[in-house]
Amino acid sequence: MMSSIYSKSWRVIVCAALITTACKTYIPVTEQSALVKISALEKDSAVVAYYRPFKDSLDKMMKVPLAELSADLTKQLPESTLGNHLSDILRKKARDYTQQPIDVAILNYGGIRVPSLAKGTLRVEHAYWVMPFDNYVVVQQLTGQQLRDFCDSMAMKKGWPVAGLQFIIAPNNTAVHIKVGGKPLDTSATYNVALNDYVANGGDGMTFLKNIPQRETGKLFRDAIIEYWQEQAAAHQPVQAILENRISYAQ
Amino acid sequence: MRNRRTFIKEMLAGALVAHTAGFPALVQAAPASELLTILHTNDVHSRIEPFPEDDKKYPGMGGAAPRAALIEKLRRHKEQVLLLDAGDIFQGTPYFNFFHGDVEIDVMNQMGYNAATIGNHDFDGGMDNLARQIGRANFPFVNCNYDFSNTMLAGKVHPYVVIKKGRLKIGITGCGVELEGLVPEPLYGKTKYLSPVECVQQQVDILRGKHQCHLVICLSHLGYQYDSAKVSDKVLAQQTHGIDVIIGGHTHTFLEQPFIAKNNKGKEVLINQVGWAGLQLGVLDYKFEKKSGKKIANYQTVIVDKKSIAI
Numbered sequence: 001m002m003s004s005i006y007s008k009s010w011r012v013i014v015c016a017a018l019i020t021t022a023c024k025t026y027i028p029v030t031e032q033s034a035l036v037k038i039s040a041l042e043k044d045s046a047v048v049a050y051y052r053p054f055k056d057s058l059d060k061m062m063k064v065p066l067a068e069l070s071a072d073l074t075k076q077l078p079e080s081t082l083g084n085h086l087s088d089i090l091r092k093k094a095r096d097y098t099q100q101p102i103d104v105a106i107l108n109y110g111g112i113r114v115p116s117l118a119k120g121t122l123r124v125e126h127a128y129w130v131m132p133f134d135n136y137v138v139v140q141q142l143t144g145q146q147l148r149d150f151c152d153s154m155a156m157k158k159g160w161p162v163a164g165l166q167f168i169i170a171p172n173n174t175a176v177h178i179k180v181g182g183k184p185l186d187t188s189a190t191y192n193v194a195l196n197d198y199v200a201n202g203g204d205g206m207t208f209l210k211n212i213p214q215r216e217t218g219k220l221f222r223d224a225i226i227e228y229w230q231e232q233a234a235a236h237q238p239v240q241a242i243l244e245n246r247i248s249y250a251q
Numbered sequence: 252m253r254n255r256r257t258f259i260k261e262m263l264a265g266a267l268v269a270h271t272a273g274f275p276a277l278v279q280a281a282p283a284s285e286l287l288t289i290l291h292t293n294d295v296h297s298r299i300e301p302f303p304e305d306d307k308k309y310p311g312m313g314g315a316a317p318r319a320a321l322i323e324k325l326r327r328h329k330e331q332v333l334l335l336d337a338g339d340i341f342q343g344t345p346y347f348n349f350f351h352g353d354v355e356i357d358v359m360n361q362m363g364y365n366a367a368t369i370g371n372h373d374f375d376g377g378m379d380n381l382a383r384q385i386g387r388a389n390f391p392f393v394n395c396n397y398d399f400s401n402t403m404l405a406g407k408v409h410p411y412v413v414i415k416k417g418r419l420k421i422g423i424t425g426c427g428v429e430l431e432g433l434v435p436e437p438l439y440g441k442t443k444y445l446s447p448v449e450c451v452q453q454q455v456d457i458l459r460g461k462h463q464c465h466l467v468i469c470l471s472h473l474g475y476q477y478d479s480a481k482v483s484d485k486v487l488a489q490q491t492h493g494i495d496v497i498i499g500g501h502t503h504t505f506l507e508q509p510f511i512a513k514n515n516k517g518k519e520v521l522i523n524q525v526g527w528a529g530l531q532l533g534v535l536d537y538k539f540e541k542k543s544g545k546k547i548a549n550y551q552t553v554i555v556d557k558k559s560i561a562i
Contacts, residue, residue: 026285026419026465026539028495033509033523034534036321038312044319047361051299051315054354058345072307113296113343118307128345132297133375198435205432 062125066226067233070240074116077109078159078169078247082117085241086130086225087163093224094137094194097217102139103180104147105194106154107161108204111135122229122239131222135196139215144187146208151175151185153206159247169249176250196221285417287466288329289535290322292336293500294370294527296343299354302528313529315358321532322362329536331416334363337500337524338370338427338472341384351376352384364390366412368425368470369397370500374438378403393425393470396450398443411454413462419539422458425470426451426487428501447473447482448490455493465539466495474502475510475524488512488520496535499524505531 073082091105114129142150151167154160155175166182167175178185195209202210232239301314326332336359341347346354359367369392373381382403385392395410411424426447430439451469458464469487476483484499492514505526512520525531 025463025542027542028466028537029284029540029542030536030538031521032536033521034536035507035525036532036534038314038317038321038530038532042320042324043314043316044323044361045316047316047319047358050357050361051354054346054350055300058349062345074307116307118305120305125345128348129343132343132345132348134348201435202432203435207432 062123062128064124065121066124066127067122067229067239069117069119069122070238072116072119073241075109075112075114078249079243079245080161081241081243082112082114082130083107083109083161084163084243084246085239086112087161088241089225089228090137090194090196090221091163093219093228094139094217097137097219097224098139098215100139101192102164102194103191104165105163106150106165106199107196108199108206109157109160110204111196111198112161124226127222127225127229131225133196133198133222135198135221137217137219137221137224138195138197138200139217140193140195140200140209140212141215142191142193142212144185144189144191146212147180147191147193148175148178148185148187149208150193150206151178153208154247157205162246166246169247171250283541285419285539286330287416287419287421287537287539288325288332289468289496289498289533289537290325290332290334291498291523291525291533291535292318292529293472293498293524294339294503295336295355295529296339296372296527297341297347297352297355298344298528299346299358300344309528309530315362315529318529318532319358319362325534331419333365333414333416333421335423335468335470335498336364336367337470337498338368338425339372339500339527340367340370342372342375343528347375351380353387356384356387360387360389364388365414366391366393366423366425366470368392368472368500369394369408369427370472371428371430371434374430374434374442377438378440378442382407393423394427395424395454396426396445396447397430398445401441401443404442410450411458413458413464419466420462420464422455422462422464422467423470424451424454424458424467425472427472428474447471447487451487451494452491455491459493466537467493468496468498469494470498472500475499475504475506475522476502484522484524485510485512488514488522490515492516492518494520496520497522498533503527509535 073085074080075082087105087107091102095102113132152174155169156173164181167178170176199206200209200214298313299315302309302312304311340355341352385407391409391412393409393412399405399408414421429444455467458467471484474483476485484497503526504524506524509521509523512522514520523533525533
């Protein structure tokens with residue numbers, strides 16, 4: 001029954017000197033803090049009974065298996081397997097939806113809402129946990145200079161998940177050696193960049209994107225993830241991602 | 252289970268209700284000490300169910316039902332308990348996508364939360380949804396730096412609340428993070444973000460002055476700390492005075508133990524935050540003594556003991 005272990009530290013405030021007056025009031029004299037880890041060993045059955053009908057209706061949709069993940073994917077800075085996987089999906093699905101070449105896909109790091117996906121069966125619920133927001137896939141056409149500025153902003157944020165793009169974060173937190181599709185960035189060229197509409201609308205500090213026209217796809221990024229996983233399973237292809245120095249720090 | 256009626260009693264007349272029942276009138280002197288336990292969560296993000304057993308990082312952890320059981324157990328062991336949340340109640344699991352916060356608020360009502368503040372993701376269902384959910388909550392939402400006057404939240408969010416526990420008056424205010432660039436504008440509408448430092452100081456002055464609170468808590472969704480000059484819990488603590496405790500959120504920070512900051516008058520402010528997803532519950536135990544004196548002119552802090560115990 002006694003299930004939770006927690007560490008506890010006492011702090012005692014010792015009153016070294018008091019200015020006494022006639023007025024008495026309550027003063028905090030000791031405080032103690034504890035951290036309690038919550039595990040499923042004990043449950044409040046009334047709470048379970050309450051949410052059970054909601055859970056049952058969700059499970060019908062959420063427990064549907066989609067694909068097998070061949071190795072754990074984790075979210076990290078400046079580059080990660082989970083970030084690469086999701087930005088690859090964004091690039092591929094944006095290409096499918098718009099039927100035009102997509103040079104680069106960029107995701108906001110904070111938009112990935114789980115620290116990892118474990119090897120094993122991917123279900124619909126995993127897509128919801130990774131991407132709970134109703135963000136749409138959009139494409140913006142950026143000049144090379146705008147894309148360079150974007151890379152600098154990402155460098156300031158210690159790197160975002162990217163596909164089709166590569167750069168090094170210099171010690172002064174700017175992006176250097178920027179490559180698009182393996183070729184050095186051309187500031188006079190234009191590039192098709194896939195984003196979610198949250199970032200394209202200037203979210204997460206990327207306000208400079210706000211006034212750039214968007215090609216809308218009408219597709220939720222979460223649905224793009226679900227479709228991709230289904231397609232990989234149907235084609236008997238593995239769902240996987242590797243690290244390939246898309247964004248790295250200068251040595 | 253709490254209903255709105257017990258919440259109102261607790262807000263307005265908790266001291267009388269609690270003590271007239273327990274003590275023979277008039278003969279009993281005021282107790283020399285009072286105990287208060289603050290239980291707190293932040294960034295629960297719609298985690299109604301525990302993480303699945305096959306989760307890589309948090310297998311079987313968290314969940315509303317285990318949290319409710321733990322809170323019930325602590326309520327049995329502690330004399331006076333406050334249960335608080337520092338925002339981002341919503342968004343993160345299909346419960347929010349499909350039921351828009353109903354389940355989250357209902358389980359918080361079941362657990363008997365005393366107050367919560369508003370996180371940036373609590374706007375994710377739009378202003379009408381947030382207004383509806385605040386209306387469904389049996390506990391007040393506190394925030395003093397969002398100006399809601401031209402929105403449908405006008406009058407629904409409290410700049411502060413005073414909760415009586417025994418003979419103690421606990422003042423609680425709240426503040427939230429800059430919304431522009433973080434939350435899509437259509438979701439927060441005409442909400443105006445104001446300086447947390449100035450707004451919180453104003454409310455704290457009211458709680459200290461007019462209400463003579465024995466403890467002042469700020470529920471903050473600013474974030475623990477930043478590399479930049481962006482206002483955070485540490486900045487709030489350093490640039491104000493009169494706050495005893497900042498219960499934080501937003502940055503999903505797991506603190507091993509609370510951070511003790513110094514306010515702009517050199518006094519200590521305790522800052523705590525318990526990560527995210529309802530994986531942990533913060534527990535702060537306070538003992539208050541009736542002291543002859545309004546001021547502690549000098550004090551020092553001693554770490555007396557540190558150990559692990561089973562509850």
